[in-house]
Every structure is written in structure tokens, then in C-alpha cells.
Amino acid sequence: MRIAVVSDIHANLAALEAVLAHAAASGRVDGVWNTGDCVGYGPQPGECIARMREAGAVWVAGNHERAATGAISTDEFNPQAAASAIWTAARLSADEKSFLDSLPETASQPDFTLVHGTLRWPIWEYLSDYDSARAQLSLQSTPFAVVGHTHVPMVVVEDERSDKGCEMRRLKAGEVIDLSREHRLVLNPGSVGQPRDGDHRASYGIYDSEAATFTLHRVEYEITATQRLMEDAGLPAWLIERLAIGR
């Protein structure tokens, strides 16, 4: 089984299509796992929701799905994120909103748990330090998990001999992670539609259950196409600029 693992698409259809085409060009794709924030920031929320529904994605909600339907308030969002959430909410149909509201906060797949933030705080917590990594591992009942939310591709490897309890590091393009079950892991495939690790290319992973590997990929896409749609929509300038610098 080969699964395309995507997160933080953020209504960037050009990036999403590039990633799905890249996955299909590399071999048979049996499914898609999506760890949330399909909408928000970008210009094509409805199109990205439709694309993921069409792919039959296993999908958990992020904070931006919840904000787009009004299920959570945007008080905790920064001003640009709040503006884009309001813009998104005004463009989604009642059907799209009820679909987003039906998404769970966690999902189980064989050997894997999917969650946007962490199992401690599924919608909101950034898994970006040892405290949040340990909390995730202590609540994780499967050998592996996929998270999103930080927009930075990363692996956490449980290590009970280390006083920190685990090791964590960023993933490079093309890097292959061995899933031979010697250690429990948390994987973050990075962001399809708004990378923040200084690399502007769309980020995603492929999980191959037979080979027992997770491979991180980076894919070029037409950033200017998305930026033009954002300008036409009147979305905040920083959200447009950051796509080109991957921040």
C-alpha cells in the first residue's frame, strides 16, 4: 500500500495538484492521508476540499477547518490568519461547512494515528519541542503517528535511553525514514500549501507499507498562479509574499 501523506494544504490548489501529480508519477497511489488545515490562508478552499473528498482522503480537522465553519473563534488567530478565516468562511457552502464540521480530531489507520497538532491538544498544540513530543508519544497507542500544524517536515524518534525521551530533527527532501518498528515515531510531512522551513517547494510524504518506509518529497509548483489569485481576492499581502520565501 502506498499512501500520499499531506498536511496544511491551505487552499493552495496549484501546490496540491503538483503534489498529487508527483505522487502518481512515482507509482500506484492507494490512498491519501490528510492531517488538516486544508483551508485558510489560500485562495481556493472549495476546490481543495473537493479534491480531497474526490481522493477519499482520511482526514482530520485542523484549527483552520474549525475556524472556517465558526466552530471555534478566531480570537487566538493572528490578524492575517483571522482575516483569511473570515474570507474563507464567506466562500464555503453550507454543505462544505457541514462536511468540515464532520471531520474528526484524530483518526486511526493500521500502525498509525493521525492528528493535526498533538494527541494532548489535537487542534492547537505545535509539536515543536521535547515537551510536546513526549506528550504525544505518551498518548500514542500506535507505533507511528502523523501530525501537521508546524509547516516544518520533521521526525521524532522515541529513545527511552535519552533523558529527553526522544530525538527530533527536520526532514530533508528525498530523505527515507525506516519504519521497521524498532522505535516509535512521529512524522510531520510539512506543508503542501504554505511551507515555513525556508524552502518554498510544496512538501509531502509517501508511506509505503510493504517497504516499511516514509519518504519526504519537495515539489516545485507555480507559486505565482496562487499569488495572483490571492491578490485578486484581496488576501493579506504577507500571506502572498511568504509563499515565495517558504516562511
Ligand code: ZN
Ligand atoms: Zn496550518
